[in-house]
Amino acid sequence: MSHSHSNLHAPARRRAERIALWRAPVAVGVLSLAGLLVGLVYDGPGDALSWIALGIPVAVMLWYGWLRKPPRRD
């Protein structure tokens, strides 16, 4: 079977794919949740941390959605 070699490593590869797929969304989600909660529990530095933690997802959207130049194609 032509796929026998790749099937041997399928679980490991699938895991790597999953990590690659969810790494950024999970990081953004954890940051968002931290930002939502830290400002609620702590004033002062807590507020500043919440601005940073929620500001990063907003910056990510602006960067990937609008600001980033499209990759050069040959």
Place this chain on the structure above:
Amino acid sequence: MSSILTTPTDVAVPAAAQQKASHRFLSSAAIRKWTWVHKWSSLVSTLFMLLLCLTGLPLLFHHEIGHLLGTEAEPPAMAADAPRVSIDRVLERAMARHPGKVVQFYGPDEDDDRMAFVTLNDTIDGSEGFTSLMMDARTGEALPHPPFDEGFMYVMYKLHVDLFAGLPGKLFLGGMGFLLLVAIVSGVVLYAPFMRKLAFGTVRRDRKARTRWLDLHNLLGVVTLVWAFVVGGTGMINTWADLVFKYWQNDQMAQMVAPYKGLPAPASLVPVQVASDAARALLPGMQLRFIAFPGSNFSSPHHYAVFMKGDTPLTSRLLQPVLVDAQTGKVTDSRPMPWYGTALLISQPLHFGDYGGMPLQILWALLDIATMVVLGSGLYLWWKKR
């Protein structure tokens, strides 16, 4: 395929992904099911969600807009340490302006302790036709203030909270909020088959509009995910406020005032300042949030219900009622909120975004706008795909 989305079997996903997607993350039957869930939960709720996002935007800045429009009460400049008059003095002045009406509620302004609000009504237990006054806490005089129930911000508020339809309107919007949560969860499930061959944040600008908007929908959708889930979920919980409060009245309040059941209404009332002082003495670490008068909806015919709040960012959102016998001025009971009351009260700031100053309000507004782009692009993708 009658899906709202260009599914992984569509041209939007590279050909290589097509063949493998079916057995990698989800079977194609599962993808079809989740697509159906995502399509219908979104389609039914989208227009209402767009309305909520639009009306929520000015509501985020209601204080700032109020100051600009001159519709916020402004206490005149006085020495910073000008003494405050007693609560009873404030009420006296409020009632003098509205002879024949009775006071239902009193409370210091949350943001500016030079002011206090007084709510009056024709009857003590009336739940409509309130007259609200902003009073100067240093002189006891009413501050000029336009009516609370008209103008642009009032329309925004009503559209956002109950569509001018009272409790049924609230519960309806709560149902739409639930559909939003379903749409978010199903959207996350579908993110995997769409994105597994694409790097995070890929927006294929050189492709046709539908592909570009699909990419943008996936990017903004997954980034706003947690924020939208929290704001949507807490918004839904807030629509149950009236019901939660009713339940609390029949549960905790009824237990606390049970010993007074069947007794005649008090012949005379102690000054409300006495009740306020008694509550402060009982809970010295807390501050007054508002007082409900005997016979009003938040109290019993025999008690001043003095609602106290904590003094940390989190506990200042919570309430603890202190029941003070209106005839003797003695505290008769006080219980912290049960879990469901706490859940409701914590849901408020998480929905309003009012706990981290102006930068948090601005971030809330940007995330709100991003959510509108997700809603709009979802609608567009469905329209193109029909």
